[in-house]
Amino acid sequence: MDRVVVITGATGGVGRATARAFAECGDRVALLARGEAGLAAAAEDVRQAGGTPLPIPVDVADAAQVEEAATAVETAFGPIDVWVNDAFTSVFAPADEISADEYRRVTEVTYLGYVHGTLAALKRMKPRNRGTIVQVGSALAHRGIPLQAAYCASKHAVKGFTEALRCELMHDHSGVHVTMVHLPAVNTPQFDWLLSRLPRPAQPVPPIYQPEVAARAIVHAAAHPRRREYWVGGSTVGTIVGEKLAGGLLDRYLARTGYDAQQVDRTPPRSGPNLWEAADRQLDHGAHGAFDDKAKPRSRQWWLNSHRNALVAGAAATTALLLRRRAHRKGDNGDDPAT
Numbered sequence: 001m002d003r004v005v006v007i008t009g010a011t012g013g014v015g016r017a018t019a020r021a022f023a024e025c026g027d028r029v030a031l032l033a034r035g036e037a038g039l040a041a042a043a044e045d046v047r048q049a050g051g052t053p054l055p056i057p058v059d060v061a062d063a064a065q066v067e068e069a070a071t072a073v074e075t076a077f078g079p080i081d082v083w084v085n086d087a088f089t090s091v092f093a094p095a096d097e098i099s100a101d102e103y104r105r106v107t108e109v110t111y112l113g114y115v116h117g118t119l120a121a122l123k124r125m126k127p128r129n130r131g132t133i134v135q136v137g138s139a140l141a142h143r144g145i146p147l148q149a150a151y152c153a154s155k156h157a158v159k160g161f162t163e164a165l166r167c168e169l170m171h172d173h174s175g176v177h178v179t180m181v182h183l184p185a186v187n188t189p190q191f192d193w194l195l196s197r198l199p200r201p202a203q204p205v206p207p208i209y210q211p212e213v214a215a216r217a218i219v220h221a222a223a224h225p226r227r228r229e230y231w232v233g234g235s236t237v238g239t240i241v242g243e244k245l246a247g248g249l250l251d252r253y254l255a256r257t258g259y260d261a262q263q264v265d266r267t268p269p270r271s272g273p274n275l276w277e278a279a280d281r282q283l284d285h286g287a288h289g290a291f292d293d294k295a296k297p298r299s300r301q302w303w304l305n306s307h308r309n310a311l312v313a314g315a316a317a318t319t320a321l322l323l324r325r326r327a328h329r330k331g332d333n334g335d336d337p338a339t
Contacts, residue, residue, distance in 0.1 A: 013188025023051025
């Protein structure tokens with residue numbers, strides 16, 4: 001397609017897999033992240049997949065750095081077509097064991113990082129009246145869970161920010177589109193990177209999906225941005241719908257199960273926490289985490305979701321064909337099909 005795509009948090013997990021997925025479309029992909037080793041490896045991934053990379057060291061918590069990166073992208077590649085916000089950090093701990101500085105840092109990266117990226121994209125897209133912003137969200141943007149207060153709060157904030165922005169763009173009849181992709185638990189290296197005060201190593205809440213499932217959804221959303229939200233994985237659908245219908249029951253269920261579900265007996269991670277410093281500054285960690293043996297490579301829910309228009313059209317055509325055949329059979333039997 002030869003689009004100009006910017007991805008924040010592009011060196012690991014979902015961001016890394018998404019960079020490869022856009023590269024497979026022949027796009028030019030700007031990679032924004034902090035870790036030099038991760039950036040170099042992600043750039044090589046993009047090249048091997050058929051895209052053109054532009055690695056840029058950036059801390060998305062710094063609005064000036066994000067603005068400078070956007071300028072560098074357009075200088076090298078031309079107008080930005082798609083901006084994907086994905087960078088995040090977090091802390092695994094009970095809410096009262098997370099310090100004020102840690103809450104601030106998580107918010108600066110996971111929420112304000114999205115704001116900074118979105119503002120940089122809008123500054124360039126709105127005058128041209130075209131462009132797409134994809135916010136990588138989570139089921140936890142709709143439903144908070146124990147031990148992830150800082151992350152859940154930031155994802156809720158991203159959702160509110162995006163909803164407000166969408167209304168403003170619609171009011172202005174803008175050709176710029178913004179959409180969200182809400183993800184399930186994903187097998188990424190971040191569970192080895194995040195600061196944790198849990199007694200056992202952290203894990204994503206099962207069922208766990210491979211990052212390529214998320215990447216396919218993000219690329220699809222970028223090509224079809226008029227839809228306000230995409231939900232990926234049956235667990236995401238269940239979480240969001242369950243919160244709408246029975247939030248109190250979910251409170252009790254998560255109080256009973258949420259602690260154990262986010263911990264597992266495995267080898268403790270070797271990487272230091274990436275809250276303040278990049279975990280891939282000297283060593284690349286790739287897209288996958290430590291849960292390949294548990295992670296699902298596909299989501300039937302997402303396949304049905306992304307093909308729903310074709311499925312509806314096919315069902316309508318099949319119904320029409322069956323009705324015609326039924327009418328013909330009645331006519332062959334001497335009945336009047338019109339009665």
